[in-house]
Amino acid sequence: MCMRRTIRYRMGRAPRTGALLALVLLLGACTAANPSITPTPTPTRDPGALNVTALLDLSGSRGPNGGPQRDALQLWADQHSSGTPRVKLSITDVAGSPSKTALELRRAVVEARADAIIVGVSLDYDDAFASLVQLAQVPVLFTLPIPEPATRGGGWAFALAPTPTQLARAVLDDAAQRSILSSDLLASDESTSAVVERIALVKELGRRQVTPNVVTVTPADATQKLKPLFATTSTVFLAGTPRTYLEAARTVTVGTSLYLSYLCDFGDIGDLRDAAPLAVWPGSRWVAVSAAGASTNARTSFLQAFTDRSGPPTSVAASAYDGLALLSAAAEKSIDPVSVRGQLQSGTFTGVATTYTFSQSQHAGFNASDLALLRYVGPRVPPAVR
Numbered sequence: 001m002c003m004r005r006t007i008r009y010r011m012g013r014a015p016r017t018g019a020l021l022a023l024v025l026l027l028g029a030c031t032a033a034n035p036s037i038t039p040t041p042t043p044t045r046d047p048g049a050l051n052v053t054a055l056l057d058l059s060g061s062r063g064p065n066g067g068p069q070r071d072a073l074q075l076w077a078d079q080h081s082s083g084t085p086r087v088k089l090s091i092t093d094v095a096g097s098p099s100k101t102a103l104e105l106r107r108a109v110v111e112a113r114a115d116a117i118i119v120g121v122s123l124d125y126d127d128a129f130a131s132l133v134q135l136a137q138v139p140v141l142f143t144l145p146i147p148e149p150a151t152r153g154g155g156w157a158f159a160l161a162p163t164p165t166q167l168a169r170a171v172l173d174d175a176a177q178r179s180i181l182s183s184d185l186l187a188s189d190e191s192t193s194a195v196v197e198r199i200a201l202v203k204e205l206g207r208r209q210v211t212p213n214v215v216t217v218t219p220a221d222a223t224q225k226l227k228p229l230f231a232t233t234s235t236v237f238l239a240g241t242p243r244t245y246l247e248a249a250r251t252v253t254v255g256t257s258l259y260l261s262y263l264c265d266f267g268d269i270g271d272l273r274d275a276a277p278l279a280v281w282p283g284s285r286w287v288a289v290s291a292a293g294a295s296t297n298a299r300t301s302f303l304q305a306f307t308d309r310s311g312p313p314t315s316v317a318a319s320a321y322d323g324l325a326l327l328s329a330a331a332e333k334s335i336d337p338v339s340v341r342g343q344l345q346s347g348t349f350t351g352v353a354t355t356y357t358f359s360q361s362q363h364a365g366f367n368a369s370d371l372a373l374l375r376y377v378g379p380r381v382p383p384a385v386r
Contacts, residue, residue, distance in 0.1 A: 062095020063241030164200035194240025322351030
């Protein structure tokens with residue numbers, strides 16, 4: 001049975017040669033100006049397994065750091081080492097580089113012959129990147145927020161995280177319940193993730209006929225610009241990973257509410273423990289429960305095992321864990337990419353972060369009802385739902 005499935009797999013992949021060649025040429029043109037990138041060693045091809053490559057930022061300045069996602073992926077792989085189909089995981093550090101992200105996506109498809117790819121980095125999911133995913137012709141799962149892939153013809157892209165629009169609505173719904181939305185402050189350091197969040201928040205505020213006070217900062221001037229504004233503004237939205245704003249955020253007092261990004265890393269915001277009542281962020285409500293309170297055995301197992309290994313999981317880590325679970329479930333009948341894509345977009349899957357629902361016209365699967373506003377409560381303690 002293994003040999004027969006392997007033969008079908010190879011026959012099914014042959015027609016992709018032309019598209020892959022086009023992908024090589026396109027990416028070569030995009031990345032030729034960056035000769036400093038060091039090629040990642042190519043893993044040994046295992047035709048009898050579902051070969052999955054994960055692209056993470058384990059170094060470099062781009063946030064969030066991929067460490068929690070790496071830990072979650074390795075946890076799933078360890079827990080399912082004897083599962084069927086056998087999943088072979090390869091993790092690549094793209095070091096905070098947009099060009100290396102594109103290069104390693106190409107390398108995973110062309111050289112490593114990956115059957116699926118998990119992308120866990122902040123990026124601008126524009127028409128150019130969507131085209132690269134389409135040319136790859138393997139399922140590509142995104143664990144960080146991107147817009148609905150189907151709006152860009154994203155037949156191979158699947159969004160596991162909430163979309164920027166879903167996140168903006170969740171945050172503003174909460175803020176509107178606590179105060180009148182008027183000239184609230186929206187700060188952005190104009191990093192990739194911050195720009196995406198800023199655009200979504202401004203658009204949603206505009207839909208509510210509100211014009212925010214948008215302030216752009218850099219890591220060098222953030223504290224100087226924001227500290228006096230925090231003292232006079234009741235509601236503040238901080239776009240992108242929180243690192244840029246931490247020093248200023250530590251100065252907030254009662255009366256100021258800080259809304260942080262979905263991309264919060266507990267290591268980054270640990271210094272805000274004294275501001276727990278003031279600083280919140282959107283996330284999966286299922287990462288804010290104890291293992292004893294989890295609603296499924298899979299969630300119980302994940303929460304307990306991840307916490308024991310690495311501390312409380314982030315929502316992004318939970319999505320990464322779900323990425324391998326989704327691919328494994330979709331590959332039960334066949335590891336052929338077309339079959340896996342068909343299975344992914346044909347129903348629902350209950351993961352640890354949410355219950356995902358995909359279809360041919362919907363490739364953003366996060367259930368918005370599983371979003372909650374979370375707050376930091378202490379080291380090695382799960383976040384709490386506000």
